[in-house]
Amino acid sequence: MSITSELGVDLQFTDDELASVHEHILGFIRERAEAAGVDRAVLGLSGGIDSTLTAYLAVEALGAENVHGLVMPGETNDEANMSDAEQVAVDLGIDYDVVEVEPIAEAFLESFPDVDPGERIEADPLRTAVGNLRVRIRAVLDYFVANHEGAIVLGTGNRTEALVGYFTKYGDGAVDCHPIGILYKQQVRQLADHVGVSEKLVTKTPTAGLWAGQTDEDELGIDYDTLDAVLALTVDGPFPPSAAVRLVEGVTREQVEWVHELHARSEHKRHDPPAPEPLW
Numbered sequence: 551m552s553i554t555s556e557l558g559v560d561l562q563f564t565d566d567e568l569a570s571v572h573e574h575i576l577g578f579i580r581e582r583a584e585a586a587g588v589d590r591a592v593l594g595l596s597g598g599i600d601s602t603l604t605a606y607l608a609v610e611a612l613g614a615e616n617v618h619g620l621v622m623p624g625e626t627n628d629e630a631n632m633s634d635a636e637q638v639a640v641d642l643g644i645d646y647d648v649v650e651v652e653p654i655a656e657a658f659l660e661s662f663p664d665v666d667p668g669e670r671i672e673a674d675p676l677r678t679a680v681g682n683l684r685v686r687i688r689a690v691l692d693y694f695v696a697n698h699e700g701a702i703v704l705g706t707g708n709r710t711e712a713l714v715g716y717f718t719k720y721g722d723g724a725v726d727c728h729p730i731g732i733l734y735k736q737q738v739r740q741l742a743d744h745v746g747v748s749e750k751l752v753t754k755t756p757t758a759g760l761w762a763g764q765t766d767e768d769e770l771g772i773d774y775d776t777l778d779a780v781l782a783l784t785v786d787g788p789f790p791p792s793a794a795v796r797l798v799e800g801v802t803r804e805q806v807e808w809v810h811e812l813h814a815r816s817e818h819k820r821h822d823p824p825a826p827e828p829l830w
Contacts, residue, residue, distance in 0.1 A: 561734050561778055568744055571737075572607075575729050579611035582727045583702055590701035594688050594722075595619040595646065597634030601706040602751050603742040604729055608704055609642050610745070618699060619646035620691060624655065624684040634751060647695075654687050655680070685721030692725070702726040710735045713781050714809065715816020716770060723819060734782065735774040771808060776801055780809045 563571060583589055591608050595601050608617045621635045632648075639646035659680070692703045705725030707717050709732055717723045730738055742752050755767075767773050772780075779798045783789045784806065789797075791806045 561736055561782055562740055563737065568741065571732075572741060572744065575607055575732075575741075576611040578727070579608060579704070579729050583612060586702050586726065588700050588702055590616045590618065590699055591704045592618045592620065592692055592696040592699065592701045593704040593706060594692055595621050595635035595638055596706075597632060597638070597751075597754075598706075599738055599742055599747070599751055599754060600708055600730060601635070602638050602747055603738055603745070604704055604706045605638055605642055605644070606742070606745045606747060607729055609644060614643040616701075617642070617644045618695060618701065619644050620688070620695060621646060621648045622651050622688045622691060623648070624651040634754075638751075649691055651684050651687050651691075655684055658683060658687075682718045682721060685718040686724075689721050689724040696726075704729060705731070707731055708733050708735055708738050710774065710778055710781060712820065713785055714770065714777070714812035715819045716766065716812075717819065719819050734778040736778050770812070772805055776805065777809060780806055781813075785810070785813055 579591070583591060589612060591612055593601065593604055593608065595605060605617065605619060619635075619639045621632055621639070623632045636646065636648070689703075695701070696703045703725045705722065705728040707722060707725075707728045708730050711717050712728070712731060730741075733741060739752050743749075770777065776798065780794045780801065783794050783797060784791050791803070791810060794801055794806045795803050
C-alpha cells in the first residue's frame with residue numbers, strides 16, 4: 551500500500567527510522583506506566599486511525615490483558631465508526647466497554663436553561679460547545695475507569711493536531727501522555743501500516759464525530775498531507791511561509807497563512823494554565 555504524499559514534501563520514514571520510532575514509542579508507553587506505578591492503560595476507541603494505532607502500540611508495550619478500551623458513542627457518531635472501534639478491541643483481544651455519551655450530555659444540557667434543544671445541534675457556536683461537551687465527557691469516563699483500575703490514560707492525539715490545536719481543551723487533550731504525539735498524520739498512517747492495522751482503517755476519512763457529517767479536513771479547511779507539509783517546513787522547520795508556497799505542490803499563500811493562524815491562536819492549548827509570576 552502506498553501512502554507517500556504527492557505534494558513534493560515526503561515526511562515518510564525510512565525502514566530503519568520506522569523501526570526506531572516504533573521501539574521508541576513502545577519504550578515511552580512502558581516508561582509512563584512505570585513512572586505512575588501501574589502496569590495498565592485505558593484509552594478511548596473511536597474507530598479512527600489514531601486511536602487504533604495507539605491501541606496496537608499499547609498492547610505491544612503492556613500486553614493485551616493490561617489494556618482497556620472504551621467505545622463511547624454520542625448522538626452524532628457514525629455506527630460504522632463504532633463497529634470499527636469494537637472490531638479493533640476484538641482483534642487485539644483487549645477488554646472493552648461501550649458507554650453511551652448522549653444520556654450524560656442530555657442530563658447536562660437539561661440542567662442549563664439557556665439551551666434550546668431544537669437548536670443545539672445545528673447552531674454554531676452552540677454546535678461546537680455541545681461537540682466539545684461530548685469530548686469532555688469521554689475524558690471523564692476515561693479517568694473514572696483508569697482511577698478504578700489503577701491505570702494511566704493514553705491519549706490518541708498526533709503532532710499535526712497538536713500544532714494547530716485540533717483537539718478539545720480538557721477533552722481529548724486531558725490525558726496522561728500522547729504516545730503518537732511525535733507523529734505527523736501521514737506518519738501515523740505509515741506506522742499503522744507497519745504494525746498491521748488494516749488498510750481500511752489506515753485510509754479511512756478522519757472524523758472527530760463532533761456533529762453529523764463532520765470530517766477533520768472539512769473543519770480544518772485543508773487536507774492533512776498539505777497541512778503536514780506546511781507545518782514541517784514552516785512551523786517545526788526553519789523556512790519562511792513563502793518557502794511552503796514554492797516547495798509544496800498546489801499550496802497557496804492563503805492556505806499557509808491559515809495554518810499559521812491556527813497554530814498561533816491555539817498556543818494556549820499547548821501549555822498549562824498560566825498563573826501570575828510569584829512576588830517573593
